[in-house]
Amino acid sequence: QVQLVESGGGLVQAGGSLRLSCVASGRTGSNYAVGWFRQAPGKEREFVGAITWSGTNTYYADSVKGRFTISSDNAKNTNYLQMNSLKPEDTAVYYCAADLAVGDYDGISYYLRPFTYDYWGQGTQVTVSS
Numbered sequence: 001q002v003q004l005v006e007s008g009g010g011l012v013q014a015g016g017s018l019r020l021s022c023v024a025s026g027r028t029g030s031n032y033a034v035g036w037f038r039q040a041p042g043k044e045r046e047f048v049g050a051i052t053w054s055g056t057n058t059y060y061a062d063s064v065k066g067r068f069t070i071s072s073d074n075a076k077n078t079n080y081l082q083m084n085s086l087k088p089e090d091t092a093v094y095y096c097a098a099d100l101a102v103g104d105y106d107g108i109s110y111y112l113r114p115f116t117y118d119y120w121g122q123g124t125q126v127t128v129s130s
Contacts, residue, residue, distance in 0.1 A: 001026045002098050002119040009094060009124030012086055016128070020081040022096030022121060031055070033099040034079040035111055036070060038092035038126075048094070050111035051079065052104040059108040064090075086128045093123040 008020040022034060035050040049060040051070045058070050069082040079096060097117035110116055 002032070002100070004096050004098060004119055004121035006094065006096050006121040006124040009126045011127045011129065014086060014088055014128055014130050016086050017082070017084045018086065018126060020083070020094055020096075020124060020126070022079040022081070024077045024079070024098060027100075030100075031074070031102075033101070033104075033111065033116075034070070034072065035097045035099065035117055036081050037095045037097065037114065038090075039095070039123075040092040043092075045095070045114060047112035047114075049081070050108075052111075053099070053102060054104050057104060059111050061112075083126070086126075088128045088130045091126060091128050093125050095123045096121045 002024055003026045005023050012018055031053050033053045036048040037045050038048050039045040047061050048064055049070045051058045055072050067085045071080045098119045099117045
């Protein structure tokens with residue numbers, strides 16, 4: 001069992017930055033692939049980015065590429081989503097999710113599917129004002 005808790009959301013002006021954290025507990029000492037998703041009101045949950053099991057590779061949605069960065073601190077069981085140059089269209093609830101499958105998979109297609117992931121956090125609200 002893995003519990004994920006996101007934090008770091010809030011209200012920011014367009015052009016600003018936020019860093020979201022995703023802390024894992026319950027089954028620490030193991031690697032996971034971690035995905036970040038977001039869901040805006042009235043819209044489906046969409047893929048934001050992911051970091052692979054080894055931490056070697058990251059993948060991003062085109063809408064955030066070059067602005068968002070995912071990183072991991074395994075010693076702290078924490079994954080980060082650094083969001084720069086935020087836009088009003090980035091407003092959403094952001095979720096992290098953990099995939100317990102061992103090993104890296106080639107290509108973004110595996111990581112952008114919500115059903116790839118075994119555990120999800122409760123989400124943190126990000127609001128970007130214009």
